[in-house]
Amino acid sequence: MKVLMVTPYPPIRDGIGAYAVQEVKRLRAEGHAVTVLSPYPSAAHQHLDLRTPRGVLALAKRARAYDRVVVQYHPDVFLPLFVSPARRLATTLALCALFVVARGSEVRVHEVDYDLGRSPGPNGLATRLLWRLPSRVSVHTQAEKDRFEPSFGLRKGAVTVAEHGQHFERRTTLDRAGARRKLGLDPDAVIFLSIGFVQPHKGFDRGVQAFAGLGDAGCQLWVVGSVRIDEEAYLDYVDELEHLCRRTPGAHLKKGFLSDERFDEWIVAADVVLLPYRHIWSSSVIERAELYDRPVIASRVGGLEGQAPEGTRLVDDDIELRMAMVEVAADHGAPVGQVEAVDWPETTDRSAVQEAITAAATTERGGPPLDTARPFTGHRTGTGERDRDPVTGLQRLPPLSPPSPQSARPGAAALKKVVRRLTAWEIDPIVHHVNRLRQVTLDAVDREDDEDR
Amino acid sequence: MDRSGLIGIVPPRYGDEVIGGAEAVLREAARGLASRGWDVEVLTTCARDHFSWDNEYPPGLSRDGDVAVRRFPTVLDTRRAERAEISAAILAGAEVDLERQQRWMNDDLRVPELWHHLLDHGTEYRALLFAPYLFWTTFAGGQVQPDRTILVPCLHDEPEAWLELFRPLFSGARGIWFLSEPEHELAHRIHGELPDHDVTGAGVDVPERYDPDGFRERHRLGDQPFLLYAGRREGGKNWEWLLSAFHRAVDAHDLPFALVTMGTGEVTPPEEIADRVIDLGFLPVEERDDAFAAATAYVQPSALESFSRTVMEAWLAGTPVVANGASEVVAWHCERSGAGLTFADEVDFGWALRYLAEQPDGARAMAKAGREYVLEHYQWDTVLDRMEVLLHEWTGPAPR
Numbered sequence: 146m147k148v149l150m151v152t153p154y155p156p157i158r159d160g161i162g163a164y165a166v167q168e169v170k171r172l173r174a175e176g177h178a179v180t181v182l183s184p185y186p187s188a189a190h191q192h193l194d195l196r197t198p199r200g201v202l203a204l205a206k207r208a209r210a211y212d213r214v215v216v217q218y219h220p221d222v223f224l225p226l227f228v229s230p231a232r233r234l235a236t237t238l239a240l241c242a243l244f245v246v247a248r249g250s251e252v253r254v255h256e257v258d259y260d261l262g263r264s265p266g267p268n269g270l271a272t273r274l275l276w277r278l279p280s281r282v283s284v285h286t287q288a289e290k291d292r293f294e295p296s297f298g299l300r301k302g303a304v305t306v307a308e309h310g311q312h313f314e315r316r317t318t319l320d321r322a323g324a325r326r327k328l329g330l331d332p333d334a335v336i337f338l339s340i341g342f343v344q345p346h347k348g349f350d351r352g353v354q355a356f357a358g359l360g361d362a363g364c365q366l367w368v369v370g371s372v373r374i375d376e377e378a379y380l381d382y383v384d385e386l387e388h389l390c391r392r393t394p395g396a397h398l399k400k401g402f403l404s405d406e407r408f409d410e411w412i413v414a415a416d417v418v419l420l421p422y423r424h425i426w427s428s429s430v431i432e433r434a435e436l437y438d439r440p441v442i443a444s445r446v447g448g449l450e451g452q453a454p455e456g457t458r459l460v461d462d463d464i465e466l467r468m469a470m471v472e473v474a475a476d477h478g479a480p481v482g483q484v485e486a487v488d489w490p491e492t493t494d495r496s497a498v499q500e501a502i503t504a505a506a507t508t509e510r511g512g513p514p515l516d517t518a519r520p521f522t523g524h525r526t527g528t529g530e531r532d533r534d535p536v537t538g539l540q541r542l543p544p545l546s547p548p549s550p551q552s553a554r555p556g557a558a559a560l561k562k563v564v565r566r567l568t569a570w571e572i573d574p575i576v577h578h579v580n581r582l583r584q585v586t587l588d589a590v591d592r593e594d595d596e597d598r
Numbered sequence: 599m600d601r602s603g604l605i606g607i608v609p610p611r612y613g614d615e616v617i618g619g620a621e622a623v624l625r626e627a628a629r630g631l632a633s634r635g636w637d638v639e640v641l642t643t644c645a646r647d648h649f650s651w652d653n654e655y656p657p658g659l660s661r662d663g664d665v666a667v668r669r670f671p672t673v674l675d676t677r678r679a680e681r682a683e684i685s686a687a688i689l690a691g692a693e694v695d696l697e698r699q700q701r702w703m704n705d706d707l708r709v710p711e712l713w714h715h716l717l718d719h720g721t722e723y724r725a726l727l728f729a730p731y732l733f734w735t736t737f738a739g740g741q742v743q744p745d746r747t748i749l750v751p752c753l754h755d756e757p758e759a760w761l762e763l764f765r766p767l768f769s770g771a772r773g774i775w776f777l778s779e780p781e782h783e784l785a786h787r788i789h790g791e792l793p794d795h796d797v798t799g800a801g802v803d804v805p806e807r808y809d810p811d812g813f814r815e816r817h818r819l820g821d822q823p824f825l826l827y828a829g830r831r832e833g834g835k836n837w838e839w840l841l842s843a844f845h846r847a848v849d850a851h852d853l854p855f856a857l858v859t860m861g862t863g864e865v866t867p868p869e870e871i872a873d874r875v876i877d878l879g880f881l882p883v884e885e886r887d888d889a890f891a892a893a894t895a896y897v898q899p900s901a902l903e904s905f906s907r908t909v910m911e912a913w914l915a916g917t918p919v920v921a922n923g924a925s926e927v928v929a930w931h932c933e934r935s936g937a938g939l940t941f942a943d944e945v946d947f948g949w950a951l952r953y954l955a956e957q958p959d960g961a962r963a964m965a966k967a968g969r970e971y972v973l974e975h976y977q978w979d980t981v982l983d984r985m986e987v988l989l990h991e992w993t994g995p996a997p998r
Contacts, residue, residue, distance in 0.1 A: 464846075464944050489953060493963040495936040502953055506945040514942035518839060519901055519924035 146177045149208055149247075151195075152217035154183040160341070160429050161255050162187075163405065165217050167313055180211070184222050195223050198232075201239035205246050213249035216279075219256050227562050230268055237271040244278035251281040253307060254293070256426045262296035273298045283307040285427035286448030306451075313432050317409040324414035335364040335477040337470065338415035340408065341430050343370045343400070345382045348444065351421040353389045353396045355467040358512015360395020362479040366419070369399045369411050377577045384584050413437050417473045420444065421466055427452050442469045464517050471511045481511030599990055601635045603724030608712075608740075610733040612642040612667060613655060615880065617830055617862050619907055620730035620752040623777065623800045627727070630801070630982045632664035636989075639666040639723075641716070643709050643735065647862075651707040670712035681705035688757050699763040708734055716742040725772070725993045730904075732758055737767055744770040746993065753781050753788075754902035755926070760788055768792065773992045775985070777905035780926040794992055798985050801978030802910045805884075808891035816885075817858075817878060819892070823958070824856040824876070825951070826893035826917075828886060828908045829900075831863030836899035836922060843899070845871045847948035853955050857897075860889060890915035895954050895961065901925045910976055913937055913968025918961040920950045937968030 150172075152165035165181075172179045182204065183189035184196070191207070194200045201223065208214045223236055244250045261272045276282060276297040283305045284290050290304045317324070325332050337356065339349045349368045356366040368386065372379050383400065390396040403411070412418060418434040420443040427448045434441045435454045443449050444466070445459040453459060458473075460466045475482035487505045490497040507513065609624040616625075624640075632638040640662070644653035651672045660667045684702040687694050694702070712735065720726065720743035728736040730752035740747045749771040753759055768774065768785070774795035776782040782797050814820065825844070831837040844857050845868050859865060860878040867875040881889065890896060896912030901924035903909075909919050909928060913935065921928040923940030932938030941947040954961050 468945075487949070487952070487956075489957045489960065491960075493960055493966075495932070495939070495964055495967075498953060498957075498960070498964065499939055502939060502941075502946060502949045505949045505952075506943075509949070510943075510945045514946055516924065517943040518836065518843075518899065518922045518941060518947070 146212045147210070148172055148177045148179045149211040149214045150179055150181045150217070151204065151214065152181065152183060152189075153185075153219075153222060154181055154187040154189040157185065157187055161217050161219055164253075164255075164429055168215070170314070177213075182207070196225050198235040198239040201236060201243060205239070205243040208243060208247040208250075211248070213251065214243075214247040215251045215253065216243075218252050218254050220258065227566055230266070230559070234268050234271055237268065237275050241271065241275050241278055244275070250279040251283070252279045254282060254284050254289070257293070259292055259296040262298065277303075281305065284448070286451030288448040288451045289426060313429075313436055315409065315436055316406045317413055319410055319413055321413055324410045327410060328414055330367075330414055331365065333363070335417075335474050335479050336415045337364065337366040337417055337419045337473075338369065338411055339366070339419045339421070340369045340403075340411055341428075343368065343372055343383050343386060343398075344379050346423045346425065348421040348423040350382075350386055350389055351423070351463060351466060352419045353386065353393050355421070355463055355470055355515070356396055357393050358507075358510070359470060359474055359479070359481065360393065362474060362481045362511055364395055364474050364479055366393075366396045367399060367411070367415070368397070369403065371401055371403075377573060377580070381580050381584075384580075388584070388587060409433060409437070412439055415439055416477055417442060417470075419470070420449070421460075422446050422449070425449060431457070440473070442466065442473070462517070463515055467510055467515055471509070474511060479511070482509060484509050599986060601637075601986075603993070604637045604639055604722060605631060605989070606639055606641050606716075606723040606726040608641045608726060608728045608735055610643060610730075610735045611645050611648060612640050612662075612669075613646060615646055617880075618648065619829075619903070619905060620750070622907060623750065623752070623905065624727065624729050626801060626803075626978060627982070627985060628665045629663060630978050631985065634982060634986065638664070639668060641668050641670070641712060641726075641739075643672045643707075643712070644669045645672050645707070657711075668715070670709050670715065672707045672709055674707045676705050678705055688761070691757065694761070696762055699761050703734060703737055703763060706734055708738070713738050713742065720746065725989055727775075731764060731767065737764070740767050741770060745772050747771045748989075748992070749774045750777070751781070751785065752777065752904040753785055754904055755784055756902055759784075765789065773988065775988065778927045778930065780930045781904045784926070796984070796988055798988065799976055799981050800905045800907065801981040802907055802914060802972060802976055804914060804973070804977065805887040808915055809888045810892035813885065813888035813892045817876075819856070819858070819876070822856050823854055823894040823955075824858045824892075825920075825954075826889055826896050826912070827857065827859045827861075827899070828889070828896075828911075829861045831859060831861055831865055834900075834902060836901060837863065840897060840899035841867050841871070841875070843944040843947045844875075844897075846944050847951045848874065850948050851952045851955070853951055855894065855951065855955070858889065858893065860886065887911070887915065890917050893917050894958060895920050895951075898922060898925075898928055900928075903927045906931065909938065910972045913965060913972050916962065916965050916969055918954065918965040919968065920947070920954070931971075935968050935971035937965050937971060 150165060150169055153159040153162040155162050155166060169179050169181060180191065181189035182191040182193060184194060186192050193204055195204060224233065261268060263269065276299060284293055285307060287306055290306050293304050294301055319327065322332060330336060339352050341347060343349060353366060372383055387398050390398040412433055418430060418439050418441045420428060420430060420441060422444045425447045431441055431443065431453060440456060441453065442458045442460060443453060445461050450459055458469045460469050471482040484505045487501055490501055607624050607628045609621045611621050612625060628638050628640055644655045644657050645651045646654045651674050653671045655669055657669050657671050681702050684694060684698050716739050723746055725748050726743060726746050727748045727750060728740040729750035730736060731749065740749055749767065751774060768789045771793055773793060775798045776795065777800050779797055785792060827840060829835060847853060848855065848871065856874045856876055858876045858878060860881045862880060865875065865877040890912045895918045896908065898906060898909050898919060898921035901922050903925045904927060906928050909921060909931060912919050919932065919938035921932055921938055921940050923929045923942050929940050932940050939950045941950055
């Protein structure tokens with residue numbers, strides 16, 4: 146059978162590409178003639194810029210030559226970051242044309258904006274039509290299916306759940322000790338691993354913050370990955386993370402692209418894989434961890450609950466994340482987490498009792514409190530002394546970012562987006578420069594702190 | 599002492615059924631000053647609820663004992679969408695320019711008739727007391743006759759407190775009364791120089807007797823030990839956090855406690871602890887006092903306190919306090935009195951409750967220092983003495 150696979154593809158590092166490769170490999174092994182088409186030059190057989198309606202129509206023209214067309218769908222493949230309603234409509238209609246002419250079209254949905262399905266305008270209509278046309282639409286978790294079908298007005302059962310890791314194969318034969326030797330890791334440390342593209346929604350900073358104090362108990366946290374998009378906001382996030390790791394004993398950030406084999410070696414080397422995502426649709430890391438029987442601690446977000454194999458520790462907030470990490474560390478023999486009883490002081494002295502409470506809590510959580518009972522007090526613009534400690538004030542100052550082009554007023558959001566695009570050439574360098582200044586200042590203060598110690 | 603002249607007291611809400619720390623302080627101050635011979639008039643809204651701001655009390659003049667109460671209708675004629683949008687930006691720490699800050703303030707309840715009353719008759723008052731700083735009644739009303747305005751800000755370290763918008767209110771007032779030393783320090787951190795100001799504190803009434811056994815019987819609480827929370831059950835008071843931390847603590851430490859709560863706001867505990875969370879709703883004052891006495895401990899989850907009257911009421915009843923250390927004011931009270939334990943997160947909280955479960959006598963003995971602390975610093979007589987001295991020093995004789 147002649148199969149056309151439309152997908153981001155290696156050697157560009159991309160989770161969807163890595164996923165698609167496994168499926169291509171399986172299809173080819175089954176004897177199908179697979180042609181891969183990617184949205185940019187890659188190891189794929191063909192490439193087409195799919196971010197224009199014309200590009201999608203060109204794809205539709207080619208698709209007629211195949212018995213089966215598989216599309217790995219992510220909005221970024223077909224739409225630029227800022228898109229007008231008219232452009233979105235044109236692209237959606239072009240995709241409709243693709244699914245009308247293609248025989249046996251299958252769409253693997255990796256991410257989608259459910260709100261579009263409920264939109265009353267022409268874009269809503271076109272989007273609801275779009276998802277009726279493919280022969281098969283699949284998502285990776287039951288939670289996504291349960292949202293997808295009603296959002297786009299599809300009958301129950303119209304969407305199937307494809308097991309995310311169904312095509313995954315092992316890419317290393319090393320055992321834990323071997324992987325650690327190869328990667329130069331401490332053979333005896335309890336190692337937590339967060340791996341994948343480093344971007345704010347992955348929440349790797351949450352993991353580092355929750356790790357605070359565990360380094361002293363012989364644990365390590367490795368955040369391994371690279372920046373996918375060269376946007377200032379993403380680069381700033383990496384800077385933030387780097388800064389956080391430097392300040393957190395035992396936490397390390399290892400930046401850079403990884404080969405597939407190296408990716409798996411990191412997973413094998415770890416004791417537990419940590420996925421503190423803020424939001425995510427589904428995760429291929431969770432599948433690869435399962436492949437090597439590595440336990441996972443993950444946030445209960447997106448479709449992870451449905452996707453996570455039995456034994457995955459799902460957490461709802463930072464304190465649960467912290468406690469889960471402490472439990473794992475304790476299971477591996479780290480001196481944290483176990484407080485059976487406390488010898489309460491035989492006194493009514495408040496300080497002595499408070500000290501005993503604080504000591505028990507510190508041992509249980511393996512470090513200082515996370516201050517979860519303290520609400521965020523925001524950015525301050527007062528006229529007096531802003532904080533007793535100027536360093537604290539500096540650390541609380543969030544990175545500058547242009548205001549979000551959102552508004553509750555009809556039409557205002559679109560207008561803001563236009564203004565944002567028109568002024569980006571002028572604003573972005575300033576934002577970047579301010580954030581660099583902030584980072585350099587923080588680094589300088591850190592260095593001074595270290596020297597003082 | 600010259601007590602001539604009319605004292606106007608301006609809370610956003612006033613009445614028996616109104617729950618709120620600032621409102622309670624102003625009400626007690628109004629009654630206390632009136633009982634000492636001052637001519638006191640409360641200028642307030644017809645609202646009881648601070649979410650809907652529905653006009654539930656009739657407008658016009660009425661009396662609350664010695665105090666005259668003049669009510670004005672609230673106006674809420676926008677969808678408050680812009681306020682919500684700007685609030686989100688403020689809470690996210692984004693820069694919000696002055697123009698948007700002003701739109702934020704005005705896209706909420708307004709009381710134009712009260713404002714115009716102050717405009718027309720403001721000079722007839724010897725002093726005008728406004729609280730708390732965050733409400734339109736204070737923000738707008740407090741700047742109509744600034745030379746007669748005494749601000750009782752009830753300030754917390756919250757993002758709104760740092761808005762430039764409030765600078766003229768704080769700098770222009772005739773004087774400022776703070777309820778605690780940490781609140782005073784916070785005001786200097788935010789605003790730098792301040793006009794005349796002093797820490798008056800606030801007072802709490804000392805009940806003549808407590809009936810903890812009767813309270814347990816009346817509310818069918820049996821012998822089960824319980825923690826108490828009194829006040830507004832809402833996000834700003836960390837109520838949801840308390841439910842979640844309590845859930846975690848009873849699970850982790852196998853604790854025997856129920857959580858009894860009284861006040862306003864919805865109580866929707868997680869299913870697993872629903873049978874342990876007992877909502878008594880709004881209780882009359884005597885019942886509230888008995889509840890404090892019957893509890894194993896009083897829990898104060900709020901990080902935004904400028905005085906924390908309920909903590910004082912618990913200590914008066916001889917009941918230990920477990921409080922959020924993120925509130926500088928409450929942590930200060932706990933340390934100064936030696937009678938309260940603080941927490942920074944759920945783990946601390948769990949261990950503090952475990953201490954209460956394992957050492958109930960020790961905890962009760964610790965709380966004794968709390969009663970002495972309240973009696974020494976926070977009885978209304980002491981507070982009113984200070985308020986009268988300041989009124990005398992800062993305000994002139996009765997306007998003609």
